[in-house]
Amino acid sequence: MRRLLPDMFSTAAFRLTLGACVVLAGVTVLQFALIYWRTTAYEVERADRLLDREAALMAAEPAPDLQEQMRLWASTDLRLLVTAAGLFDADRQPIAGNLTVWPETLPVDGAIREITVHPIDQGVRTIRAEALPVAGGRVLVIGRGLRDLQQIRSIVLQALETCLIPALAFSLLAGIWLSRRALVRVDRIHLAIDRIMQGGLHERLPVGRHGGMPMAAGAALMPARAHDEMERLAVSVNRMLDRLEQLLDEIKGVGDDIAHDLRTPLARVRAGLDRTRLRPAESAGQAVVAQQAAIDRAILDLDQCFAIITALLRIGEIESGRRRGGFASVDLRQIAADIVELYEPVAEAAGNELVLVPGAAVMLAGDRDLLIELAANLVDNAIKFTPSGGVVSVVAGHLDGRAVLRVVDTGIGIAVSEQQAVLGRFYRSDKSRHIGGSGLGLSLVAAIARLHSAQIVMSTGAGVGDRPGMVFEVIFPA
Structure with a gap:
């Protein structure tokens, strides 16, 4: 277990899990950012529609009634729709409302803009506001606060934390579990490889969903349905080991076979030469004929030896796959x-x-x-x-x-x-x-x-x- 823990964090499964966590975090943040963007856009659009409606209603009031309307606004439920309002004269001096200072960054064009103001009954606030001329040469400024947007931002951030942190924690735990599971299988494979390297050529890599037991030689056929890539790899290696064991068995017998097949013709060559050398003295003609016959037999036997060696070399060349x-x-x-x-x-x-x-x-x-x-x-x-x-x-x-x-x-x-x-x-x-x-x-x-x-x-x-x-x-x- 002590060795598994440090190795666990260097496995491909754990690195893949970390990559998946990064992707998950990025996708989640992007998703919540899109939700926040769309919600913000909707809230701003709704605030602008409310401002346009209220501005149109207030601008339609007669000049004597507008100041009274501003007074009533300060004490009615209209404060829920419009959070800041002010009536200014032509010299931009306040007449009524909770705005006592003319916002310099707001032109009188009826367009809605985001500005910072300081209403008398509130602190410094960022609002959506518009300024438009009204009867009597005066200017009306009304605005709606962005407190709802701040609440939406807070809710989105809380939801992001609530969703992302548990998801990342669960993903990391899953990665640790998968890494440990992969390491257990890899350790079983390493043990089987060690036994093979120590001379146990009959050993095979474990094949199975849970590591299984090492397969016997000759049993490494591809199953009808391999569960994962580790099992397919183990099956392929086992088939390779079967072939290597077969080739090694053939190599072990080649030396004995070569010695057996070459010994007979070589023994005949030597026996023939000995007989020719020990033959009793004969006439010159008979000696020449005997020597020629012995040479012919020796050549035939040596040709047989060369044919065996050539055939072995030929088989080795073909099995190398170079052709x-x-x-x-x-x-x-x-x-x-x-x-x-x-x-x-x-x-x-x-x-x-x-x-x-x-x-x-x-x-x-x-x-x-x-x-x-x-x-x-x-x-x-x-x-x-x-x-x-x-x-x-x-x-x-x-x-x-x-x-x-x-x-x-x-x-x-x-x-x-x-x-x-x-x-x-x-x-x-x-x-x-x-x-x-x-x-x-x-x-x-x-x-x-x-x-x-x-x-x-x-x-x-x-x-x-x-x-x-x-x-x-x-x-x-x-």
């Missing part, structure tokens, strides 16, 4: 046609038939060279694992508005339990261990598909006899 910059519009149907033309001799040599299913152009955005490599690996893989007399079909078309490349064979197939495993590096199923290869072809296909955000779908095809066949579908995004 996305070379994406352009390509025709998947034309790529399939080129691959079929290239591999027809290979299929004939294996006793199989390679068929391209006709169709229209299939355009998509991608790297042409990589897509050729993807199709070539799928076709080569299908020919390699299809016994003589089989058929390999290649189709480029559309599925639900998405481009799809489909390779169908009548070969030995892949068990359902192994269909995802074959996309990993160096994986060789029991049925294919007698067939040459490094186990990286489908890994390369999977890397190219991921680069193009494509999905690989595998299923058993229309096989022949005890051969279930296989269908590989690479479905590209719309």
Whole structure:
């Protein structure tokens, strides 16, 4: 709790609350200012109308009666409407009323102005007044005080204090509560991150409205409805951690796989060289032939090693995503046609038939060279694992508005339990261990598909006899 309190005031939620408080205060003050302005304008307009009416009535009085009217005004309820009045002669000397000094700033034009006067029965006051000539060459001055405006100003200020202070206090308390709630969730996330940094790669960030418990690995799928941005962020980070854990697991096995796959050809190279070196003395011609055969075998084995290393480097380059910059519009149907033309001799040599299913152009955005490599690996893989007399079909078309490349064979197939495993590096199923290869072809296909955000779908095809066949579908995004 001691650590939460100072941190609470530096959170984004609290700063956002302070900003909201400033906006609330500004809007409230502006609202009350508009109310005061409109009320003041209305009161001034009402006072001016009353003054005009009273001035017209008093100015209409005959000259002998006006002085008597002024006397009566001082003792009647008219004082409620007119707070200051005076009758002056032509020399501006007072005749009647409570104004004994002519207001110098008030011209005799019948217009209403705001002036400061000193009535004999009141202190210095600011009033709305007008001066107009009356019968007998005299001048009448009447005015109405602005006491009502002062009362309105006081009421508005009191209402502003009554509304604004509780609202700001409530907003600050809400900000403190929201900040503490956010800090509790952030602390849970920090604890999960600390466990992950200490090596617990199976840990996941807590996802849930109240922080929840850390999710297990592989369970960071996006919920049907995320409650807030913190939950969406935690879900995205958990998906990233799932992918990182998967990649780390693959990296852990790569060293063993490389050592296993390179050890056999390198051991054959060394054994062949040893046999050649220890071979008994023979004729010169036989020695040359033996040495040449040993060199040829060593070159083949070393080529296999280089092929494995090249394939690994190629997969690493593709998975880095640097090839996305070379994406352009390509025709998947034309790529399939080129691959079929290239591999027809290979299929004939294996006793199989390679068929391209006709169709229209299939355009998509991608790297042409990589897509050729993807199709070539799928076709080569299908020919390699299809016994003589089989058929390999290649189709480029559309599925639900998405481009799809489909390779169908009548070969030995892949068990359902192994269909995802074959996309990993160096994986060789029991049925294919007698067939040459490094186990990286489908890994390369999977890397190219991921680069193009494509999905690989595998299923058993229309096989022949005890051969279930296989269908590989690479479905590209719309």
